[in-house]
Amino acid sequence: MTTATEQVALDVQPVLARRDRLFVWTDLLIPLLCVVVVVSELFYLSQAPLDSIERDLVSNARIWEYTQQHILITIVIVVLVLAVAVPLGVLITRRGTAWIAPFVLGFGNVGQAAPIVGLIAIIGSFAVGFWPVVLIIAAFSILPVLRNTIVGIQQVDVGVKDAARGMGMSPRGILFGVELPLAVPIIAAGARTSLVLAVAVVPLGTDLNAGGLGRIVFPAIKLDRLEALVAGAVFIAVLALLIDWLGGIAQRLLTPRGIR
Amino acid sequence: MKSTTITGLAALGAGALLLSACGLSEDSGSTAEVEAGSVDPTALEGASLSVGSKDFDEQLLLGQLTIQTLSAAGADVTDDTNIQGSTATRKALLRGEIDVYYDYTGTGWITYLAHTENITDPQELYQNVAQEDLQENSLVWGEPAPFNNTYAMAVTQEFADENGLATLSDMATYMDENPDATVCVESEFAARPDGLPGMVKAYDMTIPESSIQSLGTGVIYQQIDDGECAFGEVFTTDGRMAALGLLPLEDDKGFFPLYNGAPIVQEENPEGDAILGVLAPLSETLTTEVMAGLNAEVSSEGLPVEDVAATYLQEEGFIK
Numbered sequence: 136m137t138t139a140t141e142q143v144a145l146d147v148q149p150v151l152a153r154r155d156r157l158f159v160w161t162d163l164l165i166p167l168l169c170v171v172v173v174v175s176e177l178f179y180l181s182q183a184p185l186d187s188i189e190r191d192l193v194s195n196a197r198i199w200e201y202t203q204q205h206i207l208i209t210i211v212i213v214v215l216v217l218a219v220a221v222p223l224g225v226l227i228t229r230r231g232t233a234w235i236a237p238f239v240l241g242f243g244n245v246g247q248a249a250p251i252v253g254l255i256a257i258i259g260s261f262a263v264g265f266w267p268v269v270l271i272i273a274a275f276s277i278l279p280v281l282r283n284t285i286v287g288i289q290q291v292d293v294g295v296k297d298a299a300r301g302m303g304m305s306p307r308g309i310l311f312g313v314e315l316p317l318a319v320p321i322i323a324a325g326a327r328t329s330l331v332l333a334v335a336v337v338p339l340g341t342d343l344n345a346g347g348l349g350r351i352v353f354p355a356i357k358l359d360r361l362e363a364l365v366a367g368a369v370f371i372a373v374l375a376l377l378i379d380w381l382g383g384i385a386q387r388l389l390t391p392r393g394i395r
Numbered sequence: 396m397k398s399t400t401i402t403g404l405a406a407l408g409a410g411a412l413l414l415s416a417c418g419l420s421e422d423s424g425s426t427a428e429v430e431a432g433s434v435d436p437t438a439l440e441g442a443s444l445s446v447g448s449k450d451f452d453e454q455l456l457l458g459q460l461t462i463q464t465l466s467a468a469g470a471d472v473t474d475d476t477n478i479q480g481s482t483a484t485r486k487a488l489l490r491g492e493i494d495v496y497y498d499y500t501g502t503g504w505i506t507y508l509a510h511t512e513n514i515t516d517p518q519e520l521y522q523n524v525a526q527e528d529l530q531e532n533s534l535v536w537g538e539p540a541p542f543n544n545t546y547a548m549a550v551t552q553e554f555a556d557e558n559g560l561a562t563l564s565d566m567a568t569y570m571d572e573n574p575d576a577t578v579c580v581e582s583e584f585a586a587r588p589d590g591l592p593g594m595v596k597a598y599d600m601t602i603p604e605s606s607i608q609s610l611g612t613g614v615i616y617q618q619i620d621d622g623e624c625a626f627g628e629v630f631t632t633d634g635r636m637a638a639l640g641l642l643p644l645e646d647d648k649g650f651f652p653l654y655n656g657a658p659i660v661q662e663e664n665p666e667g668d669a670i671l672g673v674l675a676p677l678s679e680t681l682t683t684e685v686m687a688g689l690n691a692e693v694s695s696e697g698l699p700v701e702d703v704a705a706t707y708l709q710e711e712g713f714i715k
Contacts, residue, residue: 187511192586259614263623341582342611350609354586359482359506 157387165380169373176369183362192351192363198370204346205337205374208269212333215273216280217326224284224322225310243278251275251336259343268340276332283325287318316391323386330382334375338367348374429466430715432708438673440469442666447493448476449484451612452693452700453544453632453686457497457656459704460677465495467714468673470666481506488659489532495670499544500524501654503536505587513589517543517653525657533662537671539655540678542632542686546590546651547643548578549619549629555642562647566626567600574601579608579615579624589652591628597650616641632686638695656681680711 180193191197223239226232254271261267291314299309338349351367354360430436444465448458458476466472475493478484481502487493500517503524504510508531514520517539525536550560558569570576584590585607595602610618616635619627629636631643658674660667685707692703708714 186509188505188586188588191592256611256613259611260617263608263610263614263618341609342614344579344608344610346609350582354582357481357506357583358586359509 162384165376169377172369172373176366180362180366185362186360188358189355189360189363192355192360193366197351198348198366201346201348201350202370202374205334205348205371206378208265208272208337208340208345208347209330209333209374209378211269212273212276212337213326213330215269216277216329216333219273220277220280220325221284221322224281225288225315227285228288228314239281242274243281246274247276247278249275251339255339255343263343265345268337268343268345272333272336272340275336276329279325279328279332280322281325283321284318287321287325288314290321291317317394320386320390320394323382323389327379327382327386330378331375334371334378338371429463429705431467431469432712432714433676434464434467434673434713436467436469438468439465439666439669442470442669443473444470444494444666444670445473445475445492447478447484447487447496449481449496450477450479452634453630453690454497455700456686456689456693456704459700460681460708461495461497461658461674463701463704463708464673464677464713465670467708468669488534488661491661491664494664494666495658495660495674497540497656497658499654499656500536500539501545501589501652503528505589507532511588513593513652515649515652517655520652521655521657528659529662535660535662535667535671537658537660538675538678539657540681542656542681542683543653544630544632544656544683544686545654546584547629547631547646548594548626549616549636549641549643550626551619551622552640552642554622554625555644560644562645563594563598563650564647566644567598570600570602570606573625574603575606576625577608577623578602578606579610579618579627581612581615581628582609584628585609594650597648632683632690634687634689634691634694637687637691677708677711677713 177195185193220243223235227236227239251271254275255268258267258271295313295317296309299313304312337345337347338352341347341349341353348367348371351363352371355364355367446458446462446465448454448461455476458474462472462474462476475487476496478487478493481498484493484496485498485507488496500520504514504520508524508527514523521536521539528534528536548563548566555561558565560566560569570578580591585592587593591602591607594600608618608624610624612630615624615627616629616633616639618624619629619641620639626644627641629641629643635641636643656678658671658678660670664670689703689707692698693700705714
């Protein structure tokens with residue numbers, strides 16, 4: 136439990152620093168950096184002496200197609216993770232359904248601890264394609280959102296909840312009007328961790344016909360084409376950075392003004 | 396505190412999974428003495444050698460065959476087989492971490508020597524690879540074994556019977572009539588000039604992008620058998636072909652290059668010539684049928700590689 140609490144504490148800190156304005160110009164540094172990196176990599180590829188295998192692997196059409204696939208899988212995974220983990224996390228914090236905690240957390244822990252390559256190999260002998268890969272990676276990246284939902288709701292000040300009850304709010308009203316809004320920064324921090332995990336793991340789904348930038352990376356490794364390998368890795372890293380950046384913006388927008 | 400117990404149990408279970416996954420590659424170590432049969436027991440007396448291999452069944456088998464043969468020739472052999480991937484194995488040889496391993500002429504040409512044009516004659520391919528690798532990297536390729544491990548497109552027997560498929564030309568005709576038929580390939584095969592792009596050109600096939608599925612090697616065999624893939628890329632010596640009763644389509648235009656396996660050593664290795672000399676008679680016996688049979692014993696019957704190798708070497712009289 137300690138590690139989860141520490142992780143949450145780390146994630147929350149920047150949020151607690153109060154801001155006067157929602158956005159500042161430094162917010163643009165990350166996307167700017169990404170643009171510079173992508174443009175230089177594409178320029179480099181257009182200049183570099185590539186052989187026909189490499190040129191084929193990192194053609195603009197392919198990079199674009201695989202990036203779109205990569206983004207689509209990542210988004211579906213994260214939507215799925217949020218749709219499952221947040222309600223489960225809420226149920227764990229309700230007195231009547233707290234008994235599900237060991238089962239749900241056990242599942243989340245196994246999901247994250249199990250070797251993902253092994254999971255993909257096992258599932259791959261039964262089913263291949265987009266959805267099997269989405270389900271495996273969702274199971275793999277569910278834990279951060281689950282844990283942060285629980286911790287986010289539990290850390291809501293008892294006095295605040297008492298005040299809400301004193302005002303005559305129903306338990307349901309307290310959950311949606313007080314607890315969840317106050318937990319948003321922490322839940323969103325978990326979702327960002329899940330997003331980055333998903334972007335990084337999606338390439339492993341290449342072997343199950345799920346598409347994504349792994350289709351550049353893996354042939355490049357097997358055929359020992361370093362330029363293509365670096366290009367694939369750079370695009371995955373940029374995608375992770377950008378998606379985490381977007382997550383940060385969303386986190387800020389969703390956080391209630393009072394605790395921003 | 397019930398939750399911690401169950402979380403703990405779950406973590407233990409996952410830990411055990413992790414451990415067993417790691418355990419697979421931890422088989423490095425010296426091997427026991429092997430008594431020589433027809434192998435000269437003094438050829439490598441006193442030499443201390445390390446044998447490598449890549450990480451799939453055929454390579455593990457070649458590794459064990461090499462280890463036991465070199466041990467019989469008097470060498471003290473360390474087992475460094477099961478290295479992850481072709482490039483890593485090759486680099487281990489270049490750095491001198493291993494003394495010898497079997498690689499394929501086609502992999503040498505396309506992957507290591509970074510050529511993109513195809514050589515279809517096996518002997519010409521071997522000579523080109525051996526010559527260029529010696530000049531550029533000081534590596535010596537021993538005489539290649541006769542077995543051909545090459546690509547093929549495979550189908551199930553039933554599917555072949557129903558549609559009268561026997562050759563890749565038949566496949567081209569079938570694809571023209573049924574463009575939706577799934578063609579399953581590895582992402583590597585899809586990128587190699589001696590793979591899918593070349594095959595499509597040589598047979599004038601039309602395979603729409605949407606019909607191509609990119610799968611891992613291990614998955615393809617099962618998916619063909621399950622009928623999920625109409626056509627699938629396979630290796631001709633793979634043991635699962637026989638086990639699942641898959642039919643490789645005949646390469647009637649002779650497009651796929653024939654890849655022979657050959658042992659490789661460093662030129663500066665003082666034992667290099669002796670190693671290749673000891674392995675040459677073994678290589679000669681390794682035909683496509685022999686390799687497919689041995690591979691099947693490992694991949695489908697699940698016998699230990701060491702035992703399959705030892706039994707074969709005893710039957711052939713190399714060791715006792």
